[in-house]
Amino acid sequence: KQEVTQIPAALSVPEGENLVLNCSFTDSAIYNLQWFRQDPGKGLTSLLLIQSSQREQTSGRLNASLDKSSGRSTLYIAASQPGDSATYLCALWYYGQNFVFGPGTRLSVLP
Amino acid sequence: DGGITQSPKYLFRKEGQNVTLSCEQNLNHDAMYWYRQDPGQGLRLIYYSQIVNDFQKGDIAEGYSVSREKKESFPLTVTSAQKNPTAFYLCASSLGTGNEQFFGPGTRLTVL
Numbered sequence: 001k002q003e004v005t006q007i008p009a010a011l012s013v014p015e016g017e018n019l020v021l022n023c024s025f026t027d028s029a030i031y032n033l034q035w036f037r038q039d040p041g042k043g044l045t046s047l048l049l050i051q052s053s054q055r056e057q058t059s060g061r062l063n064a065s066l067d068k069s070s071g072r073s074t075l076y077i078a079a080s081q082p083g084d085s086a087t088y089l090c091a092l093w094y095y096g097q098n099f100v101f102g103p104g105t106r107l108s109v110l111p
Numbered sequence: 112d113g114g115i116t117q118s119p120k121y122l123f124r125k126e127g128q129n130v131t132l133s134c135e136q137n138l139n140h141d142a143m144y145w146y147r148q149d150p151g152q153g154l155r156l157i158y159y160s161q162i163v164n165d166f167q168k169g170d171i172a173e174g175y176s177v178s179r180e181k182k183e184s185f186p187l188t189v190t191s192a193q194k195n196p197t198a199f200y201l202c203a204s205s206l207g208t209g210n211e212q213f214f215g216p217g218t219r220l221t222v223l
Contacts, residue, residue: 101154
Protein backbone atom coordinates (compact mmCIF):
# COMPACT_ATOMS: atom_id res chain seq x y z
CA LYS A 1 0.00 0.00 0.00
CA GLN A 2 1.32 3.41 -0.97
CA GLU A 3 2.30 5.71 1.86
CA VAL A 4 2.31 9.49 1.79
CA THR A 5 3.94 11.55 4.52
CA GLN A 6 4.01 15.28 5.14
CA ILE A 7 6.64 16.80 7.37
CA PRO A 8 6.39 18.88 9.45
CA ALA A 9 2.94 18.21 10.87
CA ALA A 10 2.71 21.85 11.93
CA LEU A 11 4.61 25.02 11.08
CA SER A 12 4.51 28.61 12.37
CA VAL A 13 6.20 31.40 10.46
CA PRO A 14 6.16 35.22 10.61
CA GLU A 15 4.32 37.09 7.89
CA GLY A 16 6.35 37.75 4.77
CA GLU A 17 8.52 34.67 5.01
CA ASN A 18 8.96 32.31 2.08
CA LEU A 19 8.28 28.71 3.05
CA VAL A 20 8.35 25.16 1.72
CA LEU A 21 5.97 22.34 2.56
CA ASN A 22 7.01 18.77 1.85
CA CYS A 23 5.17 15.70 0.60
CA SER A 24 6.99 12.36 0.39
CA PHE A 25 5.80 9.14 -1.16
CA THR A 26 7.12 5.59 -1.37
CA ASP A 27 5.84 4.56 -4.80
CA SER A 28 6.94 6.73 -7.73
CA ALA A 29 4.47 5.24 -10.25
CA ILE A 30 2.06 8.13 -9.84
CA TYR A 31 -0.35 9.49 -12.43
CA ASN A 32 -0.63 12.95 -10.91
CA LEU A 33 -0.24 14.86 -7.66
CA GLN A 34 -2.60 17.49 -6.31
CA TRP A 35 -2.09 20.05 -3.54
CA PHE A 36 -5.05 21.28 -1.47
CA ARG A 37 -5.66 23.69 1.36
CA GLN A 38 -8.28 23.13 4.03
CA ASP A 39 -9.59 25.76 6.39
CA PRO A 40 -10.99 24.57 9.75
CA GLY A 41 -14.38 22.91 9.35
CA LYS A 42 -14.38 23.41 5.57
CA GLY A 43 -13.92 21.33 2.47
CA LEU A 44 -10.70 21.08 0.48
CA THR A 45 -9.73 23.75 -2.04
CA SER A 46 -7.61 22.63 -4.99
CA LEU A 47 -4.41 24.65 -5.34
CA LEU A 48 -2.30 22.96 -7.99
CA LEU A 49 -2.28 19.75 -10.02
CA ILE A 50 0.95 18.30 -11.41
CA GLN A 51 0.76 15.62 -14.05
CA SER A 52 3.36 12.83 -13.88
CA SER A 53 5.10 14.16 -16.98
CA GLN A 54 5.47 17.64 -15.47
CA ARG A 55 8.11 18.93 -13.06
CA GLU A 56 6.29 21.93 -11.63
CA GLN A 57 3.21 24.13 -11.68
CA THR A 58 2.77 27.73 -10.61
CA SER A 59 -0.23 29.77 -9.53
CA GLY A 60 0.33 33.23 -8.13
CA ARG A 61 2.54 32.98 -5.03
CA LEU A 62 2.41 29.18 -5.10
CA ASN A 63 4.82 26.86 -6.87
CA ALA A 64 4.64 23.09 -6.66
CA SER A 65 7.38 20.78 -7.87
CA LEU A 66 7.45 17.05 -8.42
CA ASP A 67 10.51 14.77 -8.34
CA LYS A 68 9.36 11.21 -8.86
CA SER A 69 12.86 9.76 -8.66
CA SER A 70 13.28 10.99 -5.10
CA GLY A 71 9.62 10.44 -4.15
CA ARG A 72 9.07 14.05 -3.21
CA SER A 73 6.89 17.04 -3.98
CA THR A 74 7.28 20.50 -2.49
CA LEU A 75 4.84 23.39 -2.26
CA TYR A 76 6.59 26.75 -2.15
CA ILE A 77 4.67 29.72 -0.78
CA ALA A 78 6.22 33.11 -1.42
CA ALA A 79 5.75 36.13 0.84
CA SER A 80 3.39 34.34 3.22
CA GLN A 81 0.33 36.15 4.59
CA PRO A 82 -1.93 35.47 7.60
CA GLY A 83 -4.63 34.43 5.11
CA ASP A 84 -2.41 31.52 4.09
CA SER A 85 -2.97 29.92 7.50
CA ALA A 86 -4.64 26.56 6.87
CA THR A 87 -3.86 22.86 6.59
CA TYR A 88 -2.16 21.88 3.36
CA LEU A 89 -2.63 18.37 2.01
CA CYS A 90 -1.06 16.54 -0.89
CA ALA A 91 -2.82 13.72 -2.72
CA LEU A 92 -1.37 11.26 -5.18
CA TRP A 93 -3.22 9.38 -7.89
CA TYR A 94 -1.80 5.99 -8.82
CA TYR A 95 -2.62 4.15 -12.03
CA GLY A 96 -5.62 1.90 -11.54
CA GLN A 97 -6.25 3.14 -8.02
CA ASN A 98 -7.63 6.16 -6.25
CA PHE A 99 -6.18 9.19 -4.57
CA VAL A 100 -3.96 8.60 -1.56
CA PHE A 101 -3.87 11.57 0.81
CA GLY A 102 -1.12 12.72 3.09
CA PRO A 103 -1.98 13.67 6.69
CA GLY A 104 -1.40 17.39 6.05
CA THR A 105 0.77 20.22 7.38
CA ARG A 106 -0.95 22.80 9.57
CA LEU A 107 0.46 26.23 8.72
CA SER A 108 0.14 29.32 10.89
CA VAL A 109 1.36 32.64 9.51
CA LEU A 110 1.75 35.14 12.32
CA PRO A 111 1.09 38.85 11.67
CA ASP B 112 -21.84 29.04 -10.41
CA GLY B 113 -20.44 25.57 -10.96
CA GLY B 114 -19.59 23.54 -7.93
CA ILE B 115 -20.42 20.82 -5.47
CA THR B 116 -23.04 21.17 -2.77
CA GLN B 117 -23.48 19.00 0.29
CA SER B 118 -26.38 19.00 2.68
CA PRO B 119 -27.00 19.27 5.48
CA LYS B 120 -23.97 21.04 6.93
CA TYR B 121 -24.56 19.50 10.36
CA LEU B 122 -26.45 16.29 11.06
CA PHE B 123 -27.29 14.61 14.33
CA ARG B 124 -28.30 10.99 14.50
CA LYS B 125 -29.45 8.71 17.23
CA GLU B 126 -27.85 5.31 17.52
CA GLY B 127 -29.61 2.73 15.39
CA GLN B 128 -30.83 5.21 12.77
CA ASN B 129 -29.86 5.37 9.14
CA VAL B 130 -29.11 8.81 7.70
CA THR B 131 -28.49 10.00 4.15
CA LEU B 132 -26.03 12.70 3.19
CA SER B 133 -26.64 14.58 -0.02
CA CYS B 134 -24.02 15.45 -2.65
CA GLU B 135 -24.85 17.28 -5.88
CA GLN B 136 -22.54 18.63 -8.59
CA ASN B 137 -23.19 20.75 -11.67
CA LEU B 138 -19.70 20.42 -13.12
CA ASN B 139 -20.72 17.67 -15.55
CA HIS B 140 -18.16 15.38 -13.94
CA ASP B 141 -18.37 11.64 -14.46
CA ALA B 142 -16.53 10.57 -11.30
CA MET B 143 -17.72 11.21 -7.75
CA TYR B 144 -16.25 10.23 -4.38
CA TRP B 145 -17.10 10.07 -0.69
CA TYR B 146 -14.40 10.52 1.95
CA ARG B 147 -14.40 10.43 5.70
CA GLN B 148 -12.12 12.69 7.77
CA ASP B 149 -11.43 12.13 11.45
CA PRO B 150 -9.45 14.50 13.69
CA GLY B 151 -5.73 14.09 13.19
CA GLN B 152 -6.18 11.64 10.35
CA GLY B 153 -6.02 11.90 6.60
CA LEU B 154 -8.95 11.43 4.27
CA ARG B 155 -10.16 7.87 3.78
CA LEU B 156 -12.15 6.78 0.74
CA ILE B 157 -15.57 5.27 1.43
CA TYR B 158 -17.07 4.79 -2.04
CA TYR B 159 -16.50 6.11 -5.52
CA SER B 160 -18.38 6.10 -8.81
CA GLN B 161 -16.86 6.46 -12.24
CA ILE B 162 -20.14 6.54 -14.14
CA VAL B 163 -23.88 6.54 -13.60
CA ASN B 164 -25.32 3.31 -12.20
CA ASP B 165 -21.89 2.06 -11.19
CA PHE B 166 -19.94 2.43 -7.96
CA GLN B 167 -17.09 0.74 -6.14
CA LYS B 168 -16.10 0.24 -2.52
CA GLY B 169 -13.22 2.24 -1.16
CA ASP B 170 -11.02 1.47 1.83
CA ILE B 171 -13.72 1.79 4.53
CA ALA B 172 -17.06 0.90 2.90
CA GLU B 173 -18.46 -1.23 5.73
CA GLY B 174 -21.59 0.32 7.23
CA TYR B 175 -22.13 2.67 4.29
CA SER B 176 -24.14 2.49 1.08
CA VAL B 177 -24.43 4.70 -2.00
CA SER B 178 -26.38 5.06 -5.22
CA ARG B 179 -25.65 6.81 -8.51
CA GLU B 180 -28.91 7.10 -10.42
CA LYS B 181 -28.09 10.51 -11.88
CA LYS B 182 -24.80 11.98 -13.04
CA GLU B 183 -25.27 14.99 -10.78
CA SER B 184 -26.06 13.15 -7.55
CA PHE B 185 -24.20 10.70 -5.32
CA PRO B 186 -25.95 10.30 -1.95
CA LEU B 187 -24.30 8.45 0.93
CA THR B 188 -26.29 6.51 3.52
CA VAL B 189 -24.70 5.88 6.88
CA THR B 190 -26.38 2.78 8.24
CA SER B 191 -26.80 1.59 11.80
CA ALA B 192 -24.11 -1.01 11.03
CA GLN B 193 -21.42 1.68 10.99
CA LYS B 194 -19.80 1.34 14.41
CA ASN B 195 -18.33 4.82 14.75
CA PRO B 196 -20.05 7.18 12.32
CA THR B 197 -19.24 10.49 14.01
CA ALA B 198 -16.94 12.25 11.53
CA PHE B 199 -16.65 14.91 8.85
CA TYR B 200 -17.84 13.64 5.47
CA LEU B 201 -16.55 15.10 2.22
CA CYS B 202 -17.85 14.59 -1.28
CA ALA B 203 -15.69 15.22 -4.33
CA SER B 204 -15.92 14.96 -8.10
CA SER B 205 -13.58 14.90 -11.08
CA LEU B 206 -13.96 14.88 -14.83
CA GLY B 207 -12.76 11.29 -14.84
CA THR B 208 -10.78 9.08 -12.54
CA GLY B 209 -7.30 10.50 -12.06
CA ASN B 210 -8.26 14.04 -13.02
CA GLU B 211 -8.24 17.07 -10.72
CA GLN B 212 -10.62 16.60 -7.80
CA PHE B 213 -12.97 19.25 -6.49
CA PHE B 214 -14.56 19.07 -3.06
CA GLY B 215 -17.82 20.10 -1.48
CA PRO B 216 -18.05 21.97 1.86
CA GLY B 217 -18.62 18.81 3.91
CA THR B 218 -21.21 17.45 6.33
CA ARG B 219 -20.41 16.97 10.00
CA LEU B 220 -22.27 13.97 11.39
CA THR B 221 -22.62 13.47 15.12
CA VAL B 222 -24.16 10.40 16.70
CA LEU B 223 -25.90 11.12 19.98
